[in-house]
Amino acid sequence: MKKPIILILLLSFTITAVLAQKVRKRVLIINSGISVPFSEFAIKKMDYDAGFAGSGFNLGIDYLSTKIGWLGFTASAGYSIMNFDNESYRLEYERVLNHDGEVEVTAGNYNIFKTVAGLMLKTPEFHHIEFLVNAQLGYSITIHPEIKVDHSRYGIINSIDQVHDGALISNLGMKINYIISDKYGLNLSYCLNYLLPGFHDDMPFIGSFFLPIRFQNINVGFIFKL
Amino acid sequence: MNIKSTPVTLFLFTFLISCSQPRLNFDRGIIPPAPGNLTGVNSSYDDYNSMIITSTAESQFSLFFSTNKTSYGGNFDFVFYVCYPSADLINAEFSIYTYKEENILVDSVNSPFNELGPYLTYDRASWWDSGSDESDRRFFYTSDINGNPDIFCEYYTLDNYLYTPSGNPIYLSGINTLSDEGYLSIHRDEYPDREAVYFTSNRDGSFDIYRALSEENKLIDQSADVGINKVEQVCSDSDDKCPFVKDDLMVFASNRNGGFGGYDLWYSTYKDNEWSLPGNFGQDINTEYDEFRPVIMVTNPDEFLNNLMIFSSNRPGGSGRFDLYYVGVNKNLSSDN
Numbered sequence: 060m061k062k063p064i065i066l067i068l069l070l071s072f073t074i075t076a077v078l079a080q081k082v083r084k085r086v087l088i089i090n091s092g093i094s095v096p097f098s099e100f101a102i103k104k105m106d107y108d109a110g111f112a113g114s115g116f117n118l119g120i121d122y123l124s125t126k127i128g129w130l131g132f133t134a135s136a137g138y139s140i141m142n143f144d145n146e147s148y149r150l151e152y153e154r155v156l157n158h159d160g161e162v163e164v165t166a167g168n169y170n171i172f173k174t175v176a177g178l179m180l181k182t183p184e185f186h187h188i189e190f191l192v193n194a195q196l197g198y199s200i201t202i203h204p205e206i207k208v209d210h211s212r213y214g215i216i217n218s219i220d221q222v223h224d225g226a227l228i229s230n231l232g233m234k235i236n237y238i239i240s241d242k243y244g245l246n247l248s249y250c251l252n253y254l255l256p257g258f259h260d261d262m263p264f265i266g267s268f269f270l271p272i273r274f275q276n277i278n279v280g281f282i283f284k285l
Numbered sequence: 286m287n288i289k290s291t292p293v294t295l296f297l298f299t300f301l302i303s304c305s306q307p308r309l310n311f312d313r314g315i316i317p318p319a320p321g322n323l324t325g326v327n328s329s330y331d332d333y334n335s336m337i338i339t340s341t342a343e344s345q346f347s348l349f350f351s352t353n354k355t356s357y358g359g360n361f362d363f364v365f366y367v368c369y370p371s372a373d374l375i376n377a378e379f380s381i382y383t384y385k386e387e388n389i390l391v392d393s394v395n396s397p398f399n400e401l402g403p404y405l406t407y408d409r410a411s412w413w414d415s416g417s418d419e420s421d422r423r424f425f426y427t428s429d430i431n432g433n434p435d436i437f438c439e440y441y442t443l444d445n446y447l448y449t450p451s452g453n454p455i456y457l458s459g460i461n462t463l464s465d466e467g468y469l470s471i472h473r474d475e476y477p478d479r480e481a482v483y484f485t486s487n488r489d490g491s492f493d494i495y496r497a498l499s500e501e502n503k504l505i506d507q508s509a510d511v512g513i514n515k516v517e518q519v520c521s522d523s524d525d526k527c528p529f530v531k532d533d534l535m536v537f538a539s540n541r542n543g544g545f546g547g548y549d550l551w552y553s554t555y556k557d558n559e560w561s562l563p564g565n566f567g568q569d570i571n572t573e574y575d576e577f578r579p580v581i582m583v584t585n586p587d588e589f590l591n592n593l594m595i596f597s598s599n600r601p602g603g604s605g606r607f608d609l610y611y612v613g614v615n616k617n618l619s620s621d622n
Contacts, residue, residue, distance in 0.1 A: 105376045108307045155377040213590045262312040
């Protein structure tokens with residue numbers, strides 16, 4: 060299913076590049092929107108690699124530079140915050156412990172900082188609108204929330220300090236730019252992020268763990284032509 | 286110290302990488318507070334009267350128990366299993382893997398009569414633990430080979446996982462009477478120069494729990510002059526049986542009032558030189574059917590949040606008649622009274 064889509068996109072870029080009449084050189088986009096976890100990171104059951112992550116907020120800045128009509132360079136920096144779903148976590152404890160005792164969960168949020176760079180493919184502007192797809196690679200710092208689970212019978216049954224780790228990050232995204240004037244525009248973007256940070260856990264017999272983090276950014280932003 | 290992602294990881298496929306160590310939802314294992322059937326050892330016959338003792342590693346234990354499955358419902362003999370408890374720290378699932386092993390020690394004491402109430406003072410030496418007292422190797426058990434249940438002691442040696450009995454079981458003349466005695470258990474360090482043991486007897490009519498004190502600087506099986514007294518704090522007008530002492534916790538079975546029907550499991554704690562009034566383990570563990578012969582294993586606190594108790598019950602849903610069940614009990618049970 061993915062291969063035909065990619066082929067169609069490449070073909071359309073090639074054709075439209077030939078027809079391109081105008082090339083924009085450099086653009087800065089400041090955007091903001093929501094972060095939505097997916098895959099294991101969004102799972103809220105006590106399964107392998109479940110992240111118990113909920114939706115959150117993000118801020119970002121993108122730099123786009125078009126060297127030739129349809130191909131360009133892109134660099135981005137962003138910050139995402141996603142909540143740890145305390146209530147789902149608590150309900151899962153009650154379920155797996157067969158409702159034995161009371162469980163109280165306290166947890167913070169996931170915080171992710173990323174800087175990435177990559178390539179983009181762009182259509183020519185048509186009716187003030189242009190489409191872009193981009194693939195980026197980079198480095199991220201993830202702050203894993205402090206988690207503490209207190210059980211009425213056993214005391215603290217799970218505790219993880221707030222820990223952080225740097226890890227490689229990759230993302231795939233698409234943007235729709237609406238050009239208002241020679242200086243400004245509006246931007247709607249969608250991005251899939253993949254990273255795999257490792258964290259330290261002080262508890263014996265555990266040591267460290269990896270957490271696959273996958274999340275989407277859906278943003279709106281302002282375009283500033285440089 | 287953080288774990289860095291390896292540079293050779295292909296950037297675009299980081300999401301495809303599966304990791305060997307996920308985030309865990311439990312710091313330590315939890316043995317379920319609701320009883321589970323020890324299916325690996327139970328049969329359609331009676332399986333009860335167990336003894337568990339930590340074995341060569343913290344992650345395994347030895348299980349001795351009485352069963353009449355080998356005689357197809359006839360007399361009770363001991364059998365021996367090695368058990369591996371494991372707890373899933375992601376979803377709290379708990380299981381005990383068991384396998385049966387031949388054991389010369391239990392074979393040597395098994396007879397055409399009934400052998401019940403096993404109690405070992407020491408099990409296999411831990412391979413890393415050379416400082417343990419390996420000299421105290423006694424196997425106490427109850428047998429009606431003389432017509433009524435009496436307590437015996439068999440010394441044994443252990444070498445390369447091989448239990449070798451002395452071949453001369455000692456009849457505990459200081460404790461045994463013409464009444465029924467059984468289920469001896471040692472309470473260590475109750476007296477510095479005497480050995481304190483607890484057992485059950487019906488010498489006064491109903492079954493009660495008694496304490497016996499050895500002669501000074503002698504073990505109970507070496508003492509002819511044994512001081513015996515009924516443990517009034519834990520006894521009732523009904524039958525009180527199967528005391529098992531671990532550290533300062535005594536667990537036993539009783540059909541006294543205040544239970545949930547039949548024999549229930551009760552516990553008492555030793556503090557300030559006396560046993561507390563017994564507490565019932567509650568309806569999570571006890572039923573209207575019989576619960577019998579509880580034994581406790583103190584688990585490694587770095588591995589489990591609670592201790593393991595094994596008992597027998599004839600409740601419905603088992604393999605038939607009495608089955609062995611496991612359940613988690615609080616480590617701080619002693620402070621609950």
